[in-house]
Amino acid sequence: MSGGDVVTWAGRLNGLQQYSSAVLTPDTATGGLTYRQLLDGCGIHGCKNAFCAGHSITADNEVLIFGGHADKVQWFRRYNHATGNLTAVELMPSGRWYPTPVTLHDGRVVVVGGIIDSGQAGWHAEGNYTADNPTYTVYNPAGAGGKGTFTEDKMDMYEQLHEAFPIHTYPHVVLLPDGGLAMSAGKTLVKYDQTGEESFARAYPMEDRPGPPWSYPQTGQGTPLPIEPPYDRIWFLASGGNADDRARVTTPASDTAHLIELTGGPSASWEDVGPMPYERVMGDAIVLCDGTIGYFGGAGQGIAGWNLKEGETQTFEFRDGTVWECPEKCSKAFDWRLEPTIYDPTTGRWSAQGSLAKSVRPRLYHSITMLMHDCRVLTSGSDVSWDFTAEFYSPPYLSAGPRPAITAATPTRLLPGQPITVSYTTTDPVTRALLIRNAANTHSMSFDARALWLNVTSNAGGQLTLATPASGSVLPPGPYMLVLNTDEGVPSNAQTLTVLPSSAP
Ligand SMILES: [Cu+2]
Numbered sequence: 483m484s485g486g487d488v489v490t491w492a493g494r495l496n497g498l499q500q501y502s503s504a505v506l507t508p509d510t511a512t513g514g515l516t517y518r519q520l521l522d523g524c525g526i527h528g529c530k531n532a533f534c535a536g537h538s539i540t541a542d543n544e545v546l547i548f549g550g551h552a553d554k555v556q557w558f559r560r561y562n563h564a565t566g567n568l569t570a571v572e573l574m575p576s577g578r579w580y581p582t583p584v585t586l587h588d589g590r591v592v593v594v595g596g597i598i599d600s601g602q603a604g605w606h607a608e609g610n611y612t613a614d615n616p617t618y619t620v621y622n623p624a625g626a627g628g629k630g631t632f633t634e635d636k637m638d639m640y641e642q643l644h645e646a647f648p649i650h651t652y653p654h655v656v657l658l659p660d661g662g663l664a665m666s667a668g669k670t671l672v673k674y675d676q677t678g679e680e681s682f683a684r685a686y687p688m689e690d691r692p693g694p695p696w697s698y699p700q701t702g703q704g705t706p707l708p709i710e711p712p713y714d715r716i717w718f719l720a721s722g723g724n725a726d727d728r729a730r731v732t733t734p735a736s737d738t739a740h741l742i743e744l745t746g747g748p749s750a751s752w753e754d755v756g757p758m759p760y761e762r763v764m765g766d767a768i769v770l771c772d773g774t775i776g777y778f779g780g781a782g783q784g785i786a787g788w789n790l791k792e793g794e795t796q797t798f799e800f801r802d803g804t805v806w807e808c809p810e811k812c813s814k815a816f817d818w819r820l821e822p823t824i825y826d827p828t829t830g831r832w833s834a835q836g837s838l839a840k841s842v843r844p845r846l847y848h849s850i851t852m853l854m855h856d857c858r859v860l861t862s863g864s865d866v867s868w869d870f871t872a873e874f875y876s877p878p879y880l881s882a883g884p885r886p887a888i889t890a891a892t893p894t895r896l897l898p899g900q901p902i903t904v905s906y907t908t909t910d911p912v913t914r915a916l917l918i919r920n921a922a923n924t925h926s927m928s929f930d931a932r933a934l935w936l937n938v939t940s941n942a943g944g945q946l947t948l949a950t951p952a953s954g955s956v957l958p959p960g961p962y963m964l965v966l967n968t969d970e971g972v973p974s975n976a977q978t979l980t981v982l983p984s985s986a987p
Contacts, residue, residue: 483563483920484543484961484978486855488515490862491526492870503527505563506872508854515860515872521561521568528571530557534600536581536652537922538591538930540623541895541959541982544569545922548593548621549578555600560623560630575619575635580651580698583621584663585930587898587954589983590680594618594665595643595653606648606699616643620680624983633680639665641684642672649695649728652927654704656744659714661955661987664688664744666704666720668695671742676987686748693738696723699786701926702736703767705775706744707827708916708933711949713956716744719755719775719825722762729785731814735763739825755825759835762819766851766926768859769933770824771965771973772879773916777823778861779845780926784815786847788865801842813865818844822859822875841873850923855963855976883972884909891964891977898984899952902936902964904977905945910968912941915948917979920961930960954984 483489491503503525506515520526526545533551540546547559555577560570578596585591597606598615606613617635625631643650646668653667661676662685671688696702702723706716721739739756758777765780788811790796796812799805801820820840824833841861845851849864857880862872886908893900906912915936921928934957936948946966951957963976 483539484980486978487563488852488860489520489526489545489561489563491532508856513874520566526559526561526568528557528559528568530554530559530571532559534579534925536578536583536593536929537924538583538585539920539922539960540589541961541980543961544623546583546591546621546623548574548583549581549596551579551600555579555598570630575632576615576617578615580925582653582655582927583929584655584657585958585960586657587661587958587984587987588679589623589959591621591623592618592655592663592682593621594639594655595667596651608648611644611647614643614647616640616647622680636681638674638682638684642667642670646670646695646697649700650697652698652925654697654718654720656706656716656718657955657958658716658745659953659956664718666691667697669693688742688748689751691720692740692752692754693736694724694727696720698925700724700729701764701786703762703765703777703780703926705767705769705928705931707775708769708773708935709956710935711937713934713951713953714745717741718744719767721756721758721767722765722780724763724785725761731784731790733785734783735761735781737761755830759823759832760819760821762823764815764846764926765819766923766928768851768853768921768928769918769931770853770859770877770879771857771916771918771976772967772971773827773933773935775825775827776859776877777825778851778859778875779841779849780819781815781844781846782817782819784813786925787814788812788847790814801840811865813846815846818846820844824877838878839875841875843869843871843873848925852921852923853918853963855978857965857973857975879972883968883970885972886910886912886966886968886974888964888966888974888977891979894978895980895982896950897982898954898957899950901939902948902950902979903945904948904964904966906966906974907944908968910970910972912946912966913969914938914967915946916965916967918963918965918976920963930958932958953987955987957981959983
């Protein structure tokens with residue numbers, strides 16, 4: 483969230499309340515996290531199970547939760563972290579289990595796809611289209627006098643979602659500079675044009691991602707690379723996932739990695755930038771404070787989900803020597819990826835096997851990975867062990883030299899195009915500034931993930947001025963982390979900035 487809190491909520495596991503939700507606040511004295519229960523009783527779920535939903539964060543520091551689990555797939559909740567109140571718990575036009583939200587320039591949120599009925603056995607059986615929801619709806623938080631409104635379900639993305647079914651949930655959707663969207667579902671990739679404030683039209687298909695379908699539950703890792711001035715080109719990195727078309731417990735993960743320019747038109751093609759040093763399924767790929775991409779968690783074999791085999795137990799031994807006897811609903815993933823991988827988009831290099839520090843616990847299905855304001859990485863959760871632990875990872879940049887410090891950045895709330903003035907202290911020269919949007923993370927997805935390198939227009943005497951892109955589709959509204967980098971690539975702590983909704987796309 484804006485300011486550095488982590489808002490979290492659980493499913494019904496391990497004696498925790500079904501609707502338990504909490505705020506984790508970084509404790510600068512200890513380097514750890516403090517824990518505070520949020521909204522006792524119903525939590526920010528609003529008593530409507532929000533397991534396997536899609537989330538986004540608004541410029542007002544609200545969490546929007548679209549969909550849920552079991553008989554709660556149709557529910558929507560709006561939680562305001564500034565006031566601590568749940569301001570809406572209401573029905574969407576239809577059920578969405580594993581949908582993807584994406585925030586537009588004016589704060590509206592497109593909610594794409596998902597499964598309409600999570601209770602249906604064999605929902606992802608080939609041809610079982612009755613479980614599918616191949617539509618999208620647009621949520622307008624400002625609609626109905628600020629109460630919020632949904633459009634009716636719309637069919638413009640039906641062709642792609644239907645083609646990719648059943649490996650099409652949690653599709654990767656990226657907002658483009660022209661206000662359109664690029665969506666990867668299964669292995670298909672399609673460009674959509676925005677044709678109205680709340681409508682899109684299929685523009686053209688782009689090249690399929692090479693290899694098997696990589697959407698959930700085949701769960702590869704994807705992220706847009708940091709966008710550079712003049713912000714007219716967006717590159718997307720897609721990697722890993724399962725190595726077969728229809729994965730099972732025994733299916734290995736893939737080590738493939740491909741880049742495509744989403745703004746490159748119908749003839750853009752995937753460029754092979756692999757192999758990664760590890761095959762990885764169910765990991766996370768997130769932008770780090772120096773613009774590199776960090777890969778965390780996941781496995782070298784297996785498939786999203788649990789229930790290894792009915793009645794089968796499993797013994798897990800963690801790296802700190804603790805042992806967990808899993809009594810039921812055990813993980814379907816093996817060959818844990820404890821060591822992160824870092825990809826540098828400027829050199830095209832991957833960190834070598836054995837070069838980075840390992841985590842203690844595996845982070846598999848239903849785990850999370852987030853960049854913190856101090857530029858460490860938080861990894862937590864995992865169904866492998868019904869795991870409620872959390873770990874911090876310190877990337878090598880934190881010990882690569884003296885860190886600069888931001889003493890002030892103004893304005894703290896800005897429109898796209900407004901310059902930012904930053905005061906800082908440093909030992910080494912500060913040369914670059916990265917703006918990273920706070921993403922909402924679950925199931926290897928970081929919804930609304932986006933990072934932008936900013937043009938430094940002046941820099942003298944511990945004060946610099948940064949230009950920001952004028953387009954709200956390049957700089958969509960929400961909370962961002964501003965980070966300065968030295969010429970050695972050492973980042974400062976992040977300063978919270980909020981980008982406001984803009985009328986101009
Ligand atoms: Cu799930």
